[in-house]
Amino acid sequence: MFGFVIRMFCILLIFPSISSQAAINIAVASNFKVSAEEVAEKFTEKFDIDVNISSASTGTLYQQILHGAPFDLFLSADQKHVQLLQQANKVGDNQRFVYAQGRLGFWMPLAEKAPSIDNLISYTGRLAIANPKFAPYGIAAQQALNYLGKWGKQQYIQGSNISQTYQFVESKNVAAGMVAYATLIQKNKKHFLLIPAEWHQPIIQSGVILNTEQTEQAKLFRDFLLSESIQQLIHSQGYN
Amino acid sequence: MLSASDLQAIWLTLKLAGLTTLLLMVFAPPLAWWLARSQAKFRPLVESLVALPLVLPPTVLGFYLLLAFSPNHFLGRWWLSFNEQSLAFSFSGLIIASVIYSLPFVVQPLQSAFVHLDNRYLEVSATLGYGKYERLYKIIFPMLLPSFIIAAALGFAHTIGEFGVVLMIGGNIPGETQVLSIQLFDHVESLQYNQAHQLSLMLLVFSISLLIMIYGFLQKRQQRILNA
Numbered sequence: 001m002f003g004f005v006i007r008m009f010c011i012l013l014i015f016p017s018i019s020s021q022a023a024i025n026i027a028v029a030s031n032f033k034v035s036a037e038e039v040a041e042k043f044t045e046k047f048d049i050d051v052n053i054s055s056a057s058t059g060t061l062y063q064q065i066l067h068g069a070p071f072d073l074f075l076s077a078d079q080k081h082v083q084l085l086q087q088a089n090k091v092g093d094n095q096r097f098v099y100a101q102g103r104l105g106f107w108m109p110l111a112e113k114a115p116s117i118d119n120l121i122s123y124t125g126r127l128a129i130a131n132p133k134f135a136p137y138g139i140a141a142q143q144a145l146n147y148l149g150k151w152g153k154q155q156y157i158q159g160s161n162i163s164q165t166y167q168f169v170e171s172k173n174v175a176a177g178m179v180a181y182a183t184l185i186q187k188n189k190k191h192f193l194l195i196p197a198e199w200h201q202p203i204i205q206s207g208v209i210l211n212t213e214q215t216e217q218a219k220l221f222r223d224f225l226l227s228e229s230i231q232q233l234i235h236s237q238g239y240n
Numbered sequence: 241m242l243s244a245s246d247l248q249a250i251w252l253t254l255k256l257a258g259l260t261t262l263l264l265m266v267f268a269p270p271l272a273w274w275l276a277r278s279q280a281k282f283r284p285l286v287e288s289l290v291a292l293p294l295v296l297p298p299t300v301l302g303f304y305l306l307l308a309f310s311p312n313h314f315l316g317r318w319w320l321s322f323n324e325q326s327l328a329f330s331f332s333g334l335i336i337a338s339v340i341y342s343l344p345f346v347v348q349p350l351q352s353a354f355v356h357l358d359n360r361y362l363e364v365s366a367t368l369g370y371g372k373y374e375r376l377y378k379i380i381f382p383m384l385l386p387s388f389i390i391a392a393a394l395g396f397a398h399t400i401g402e403f404g405v406v407l408m409i410g411g412n413i414p415g416e417t418q419v420l421s422i423q424l425f426d427h428v429e430s431l432q433y434n435q436a437h438q439l440s441l442m443l444l445v446f447s448i449s450l451l452i453m454i455y456g457f458l459q460k461r462q463q464r465i466l467n468a
Binding site: 057059060063084126128131133134155156157158159160164167168171172173174 | 306307309310311312316325326328329407408411412413425426428429430431
């Protein structure tokens with residue numbers, strides 16, 4: 001009996017290592033998590049390779065990768081952090097690629113109808129934004145508000161990433177926010193204004209394959225992500 | 241050296257920890273006394289509620305507080321009926337969160353001191369004609385002073401180290417909710433490692449000094465009692 005238990009235990013120990021050979025670990029910026037999960041599901045269906053997704057803010061993921069987190073692929077919300085990883089020699093000779101371009105939405109869930117540009121300009125209440133010091137969507141929000149000449153003229157409630165910013169507005173603790181347009185589309189929200197792309201530097205979401213033993217599988221995922229049908233899907237979810 | 245926003249964060253953190261400790265030292269002792277002495281059937285329930293922040297991830301507390309503060313729910317609506325700003329992302333909201341979060345750290349040392357306080361002291365002092373409050377000020381408080389100091393110090397230190405809850409309900413507003421731990425997180429996220437190092441080192445030195453001071457005080461007191 002005892003021997004049987006030991007044997008089963010050993011099998012269980014070995015089991016995950018067998019299946020993990022066919023799994024890739026992806027670090028995804030929080031704004032792209034929902035889309036990434038959908039892409040991963042289709043990918044697993046097609047190639048029979050499991051995908052584990054970890055999402056956090058781009059900055060947090062960058063720190064983790066820099067300190068040896070076992071990710072095979074990094075989907076950042078900007079270009080800067082990918083470049084920094086390249087400089088830190090974490091990506092070998094893999095080239096970075098652009099998988100989506102993010103857009104901002106000004107969201108006022110309690111408004112009677114979708115807000116106009118005038119509504120945005122005249123709104124002086126508390127505004128939820130992602131942290132403009134490091135979050136890509138926060139930096140873009142600051143640029144857009146700067147463009148309108150209203151940066152610094154109201155109180156900003158800062159989320160540490162764009163998902164948290166969304167949640168601040170969703171829970172109605174803040175009346176309005178600059179959130180990811182894609183999230184608004186995916187969650188079927190109304191009452192928002194798509195911020196014109198020329199108000200801020202483009203949010204170029206790039207990715208890179210990291211220097212691990214599963215580079216081949218990661219490349220397969222990258223090619224799948226950049227394939228026409230998947231790019232169309234991403235486009236339909238609120239990315240350019 | 242330290243930037244203006246760092247200094248602001250330090251001051252805010254001290255203010256938050258100080259006010260939280262003050263509030264806790266007002267109503268934690270009676271609660272701890274009741275927990276130590278009561279035979280009520282629902283005491284385990286109250287005891288569990290007090291201890292809950294020790295076991296629950298701060299994110300659970302943060303999430304529920306965010307919901308409770310929102311105008312969709314009773315607490316948030318009630319607050320907004322006489323306040324302009326919602327409790328979320330405000331200093332008052334942080335005070336409420338910190339009081340809940342640090343409650344077990346203040347109640348538990350007091351409770352265990354009260355449990356171990358020999359009833360005979362109270363009985364003898366009663367026969368000497370000491371009233372309820374005299375017994376509190378002349379017997380309980382001086383005898384259990386170390387426990388009160390430990391309780392206050394733990395509450396204070398724990399509030400300074402609070403991170404998860406503040407991250408969820410703070411909103412990172414300078415001068416209002418941007419406390420030290422959040423400011424540090426900001427520095428790391430924005431790759432400003434020098435500032436992060438400065439703040440971390442300061443926090444480390446401050447914490448260890450505070451603890452050495454408290455334990456040093458307790459040691460001296462112990463020696464005084466032993467020599468007496």
